[in-house]
Amino acid sequence: MENLITELKLKIIDSLNLDGMTPEDIDDNAPLFGDDGLGLDSIDVLELIVLMEKSYGIRLDSPSKGKEVFRSIAVMAQYIADNRTK
Amino acid sequence: MKAVSIPSGANLTSLYRELVGNYPKFFKMDTLSKLGFLLTEMLVGDEEGRFTPREDRAVLVFSRNGCLANDLNYAKSMEDFPSPALFVYTLPNIVAGEISIRNKYEGETSAYVLEKYDRPLIDAIVRQAFQDRITRDAIVAWIDCPSDSEWTAMAWIETK
Amino acid sequence: MTKVYCIGEGLVTPVGSTVKEVLSAAREGRSGRLFDKGGFSGTSFFETIAIEAARKAIQGIEITPRTGLVLSTTKGNVEHIGKADISLAASALNIADAIGITASPIVVSNACISGIAALLQGVRMIRSGEYDEVVVIGAEVHSDFIHSGFDCLKALSPEPCRPFDKDRQGLNLGEAAAAMVLSARKGQWEITDGVIRNDANHISGPSRTGEGCYKCLRYVMEGVNKEDIAFISVHGTATPYNDEMESIALYRAGLSDVPVNALKGIFGHTLGAAGILEAIVSMAAFDSGIVLPTKGFHEMGVTYPVNVSAHERPAKGKLFLKLLSGFGGVNGAMVFRKGGAL
Numbered sequence: 001m002e003n004l005i006t007e008l009k010l011k012i013i014d015s016l017n018l019d020g021m022t023p024e025d026i027d028d029n030a031p032l033f034g035d036d037g038l039g040l041d042s043i044d045v046l047e048l049i050v051l052m053e054k055s056y057g058i059r060l061d062s063p064s065k066g067k068e069v070f071r072s073i074a075v076m077a078q079y080i081a082d083n084r085t086k
Numbered sequence: 087m088k089a090v091s092i093p094s095g096a097n098l099t100s101l102y103r104e105l106v107g108n109y110p111k112f113f114k115m116d117t118l119s120k121l122g123f124l125l126t127e128m129l130v131g132d133e134e135g136r137f138t139p140r141e142d143r144a145v146l147v148f149s150r151n152g153c154l155a156n157d158l159n160y161a162k163s164m165e166d167f168p169s170p171a172l173f174v175y176t177l178p179n180i181v182a183g184e185i186s187i188r189n190k191y192e193g194e195t196s197a198y199v200l201e202k203y204d205r206p207l208i209d210a211i212v213r214q215a216f217q218d219r220i221t222r223d224a225i226v227a228w229i230d231c232p233s234d235s236e237w238t239a240m241a242w243i244e245t246k
Numbered sequence: 247m248t249k250v251y252c253i254g255e256g257l258v259t260p261v262g263s264t265v266k267e268v269l270s271a272a273r274e275g276r277s278g279r280l281f282d283k284g285g286f287s288g289t290s291f292f293e294t295i296a297i298e299a300a301r302k303a304i305q306g307i308e309i310t311p312r313t314g315l316v317l318s319t320t321k322g323n324v325e326h327i328g329k330a331d332i333s334l335a336a337s338a339l340n341i342a343d344a345i346g347i348t349a350s351p352i353v354v355s356n357a358c359i360s361g362i363a364a365l366l367q368g369v370r371m372i373r374s375g376e377y378d379e380v381v382v383i384g385a386e387v388h389s390d391f392i393h394s395g396f397d398c399l400k401a402l403s404p405e406p407c408r409p410f411d412k413d414r415q416g417l418n419l420g421e422a423a424a425a426m427v428l429s430a431r432k433g434q435w436e437i438t439d440g441v442i443r444n445d446a447n448h449i450s451g452p453s454r455t456g457e458g459c460y461k462c463l464r465y466v467m468e469g470v471n472k473e474d475i476a477f478i479s480v481h482g483t484a485t486p487y488n489d490e491m492e493s494i495a496l497y498r499a500g501l502s503d504v505p506v507n508a509l510k511g512i513f514g515h516t517l518g519a520a521g522i523l524e525a526i527v528s529m530a531a532f533d534s535g536i537v538l539p540t541k542g543f544h545e546m547g548v549t550y551p552v553n554v555s556a557h558e559r560p561a562k563g564k565l566f567l568k569l570l571s572g573f574g575g576v577n578g579a580m581v582f583r584k585g586g587a588l
Contacts, residue, residue: 050168054167
């Protein structure tokens, strides 16, 4: 799980162009959206949906489903571990 | 009239760090938007009362190739998984939107595509834009960016 | 200030190639979003339909060195990306050559409000006194490029779109070309005002307060008596956010009770063609004394009150407003007044 979390953080930093951030900067349990956490927005949600399919073979049909899964890195990693097809 | 430009191939990240440094959305922008964003910083960076919402300043962006560089990037992503973050920049007017968001410009914004840098025609279009009853001045830019490494980028402020 | 009139119109759409045919389709709720391109063998379908619409609009009008051309499109020839020069400027030159316009063409590419932005540019060119006539053409064709993009934004509806309906699921993409000739010579319809305003909020999501759209309405209402408005042809893409935003802007502008319709259920979202196409169809509807129905609308699905015309009804008034909103935070409004009468 620890490896998946680090890998996921690196992929997120890369695909969302989070310049200058390292995996250590992202708290596993902090919200990804809203002002407290990474402050991601609606386009980022869509880009994370692409990341899920591209890297883990998981299809999320709607942004609202995405927002459930993308609550935090920990939630996202657990969802990937449970549902990944690649 | 204050006029600024960014040389073709310049390192935009360094320029951003020098001029701004605290606007992470910059890194999500396409090259066209980065150029427009930075040109505007160079033009209005020291303006008094900046960031107060205003409706009386227009943003008018001209080019020959629109957002072609980013169109090519998006088309490449289509071969695999089309990227929403790239697709949203596949319009020539997004740069004007980014300038508006950054500076709280709530006035007219438009993108024009012309066959070449035709200054008399650009000046005529800007004069015509001043027919708007509220517009008092305009950030005018010629940013032609056919690829992510080569461009012509200049901007100036025109007053009614 | 110089008055500017529409003195010619041309349409090329999947539901008809004359204003009359297209109006009938809109009245009867016959939708058609894509052309049958079976017999097409040219190099650019986009330029072909743009030229055809322009030729219809300029019938009987002499083209001179003082005739301008404004082209409205978002993506032009993008279906040929990587294989040809897809610059919108190159397309505009080809179109100008085909219809004999020698003045430098101007392309306005302002996302989904391009149509209003291009008409406004044309109006301003006439008012500047530097042009006698301006041909304004809006055109858009379907491509994998545009389709895949809206698909990855999760903006496409799996069913025919339902503007303002509680079950709306997004937009349908459409293709069309529409052209208008503007002039200071008196015509049946006057464009009395037009405006563009930016939300300054987000590049792909409309303002939660309808800021730019509201500012557009406030601007054009300076010259309009509310009682004179026969209807407002809204943008009405049928995405959850757009329609909600428009309801807020109309409410803030005190226009919640004015009849409203959206035509995307007939044509789909024709992007760069939408403003000009929907304005021409709205002029024709007004001339027939009606407010067109909003195909796809059944049950109110926005927070603020909007007087959506579900069915055809009589048009009462002297003018109509056209609204558009688009990516980049742009919003536009335009006033079309019958006969230019006060």
